Amino acid sequence: MAISNQRTAFGVKILNSNHTEIRRLKREGHVAELHGNKFWNSSFLIMDYLKKHPLKKGVRVLEIGCGWGLLGIYCARQFDAKVTGIDADGNVLPYMQLHAEKNGVIIEGKKMTFQQLSTVKLQDFDVILGADICFWDEMSGMLHNLIRRAQKAGVSQVMIADPCRAPFTDLALRCKKQYGDQSQVEEKWLKRPVPASGEILIVNL
Numbered sequence: 298m299a300i301s302n303q304r305t306a307f308g309v310k311i312l313n314s315n316h317t318e319i320r321r322l323k324r325e326g327h328v329a330e331l332h333g334n335k336f337w338n339s340s341f342l343i344m345d346y347l348k349k350h351p352l353k354k355g356v357r358v359l360e361i362g363c364g365w366g367l368l369g370i371y372c373a374r375q376f377d378a379k380v381t382g383i384d385a386d387g388n389v390l391p392y393m394q395l396h397a398e399k400n401g402v403i404i405e406g407k408k409m410t411f412q413q414l415s416t417v418k419l420q421d422f423d424v425i426l427g428a429d430i431c432f433w434d435e436m437s438g439m440l441h442n443l444i445r446r447a448q449k450a451g452v453s454q455v456m457i458a459d460p461c462r463a464p465f466t467d468l469a470l471r472c473k474k475q476y477g478d479q480s481q482v483e484e485k486w487l488k489r490p491v492p493a494s495g496e497i498l499i500v501n502l
Contacts, residue, residue, distance in 0.1 A: 303399075306490035307344040309371050310399045318395055327388045337429035338493040339458040340368040342485040346456070346497055352376045352424060359383065359422040361411060361443070362430035366393030366404055369426070373402035381422070383409040411439045419450035428458040431465040441471045448502040455502065458485075460495040469498045476500055 302316040312319050352358070356378045360369035363382030370393075372378040380402075382393050387408035397404045419425075425447055431440055444455050459465035472480040480500045487493040 304490070306341065307348070307371055308374055309344075309367055310396070311365075311367060312396065312399065319392070322391050322395065325391075327391045337364065338491055339428035339460060339495050340371075341487055341490065341493050342458040342495055342497055343368055343426060343428055343456055344371050345485060345487060346483065347372070347375070352378060355379065357381075357421060357423045359414075359419075359425045361414070361425060361427040363393055363406070364389050365396055366406065367396060368428055369393075369404055370397055370400050370402055372426070373397075373404060374400060381405045381407065383407045383414070385410045411436075411443050414443060414446065416446045416450045419447050419452055422447075422450075423453050425452055425455045427456070429460070431457060431459050431468055432462055434464050434467075437464040437467040437471065440468050441475075444472065444500055444502075445475075452502055455500045456497055458495055458497045460493075465496070465498070469496070472498060472500050476502075 303310055303312045305311070352372060354377050356376055358369060358372045358378040358380045360366060360380065360382045363369060363384050366382040369380040369382045373380045382404055384390065390406040390408065393404065393406050431437060440457065447455055469482050479502065483497045483499060485495060485497060
């Protein structure tokens with residue numbers, strides 16, 4: 298459903314780039330530096346998957362490379378999840394907080410890289426989610442190491458969605474080699490709310 302300057306998908310309100318408050322944040326100098334300038338469609342793949350495979354109520358969710366944070370917002374709305382979103386680009390966090398406010402949820406946002414998520418910090422979470430975050434070659438190794446730390450920290454599940462770029466495929470192969478049947482790749486195609494396709498790497502730790 299769409300109205301002037303915003304739309305709704307999977308029960309989440311998403312502001313368009315020409316929305317008054319989005320434009321205000323840009324004028325205030327919050328200009329994304331690392332591709333976090335809009336909402337990326339791979340988040341819809343995980344939302345659709347979670348409709349059929351819901352998380353437990355009150356689960357502690359970490360959205361990595363959160364951008365506008367809409368995947369975490371979906372979890373907060375649908376599962377009463379306690380959500381933290383991290384992104385290497387601090388300029389995107391005001392957009393995440395704006396969307397959290399518009400959707401009536403509270404999310405904590407932190408400027409942080411994948412490498413800064415230590416085993417100790419990861420102990421605060423049950424599930425790690427990410428969408429469109431494996432687009433540079435070096436990210437495959439970073440995320441693989443992050444998943445290893447997550448296992449040590451007691452995280453139960455990691456889900457990462459991508460339109461099947463080469464670094465993501467490499468990550469999926471690494472996880473399959475290390476975790477065997479605990480790691481799987483789910484292909485997804487969506488016609489609505491927008492045409493989207495890709496894969497979700499699901500690692501049960």
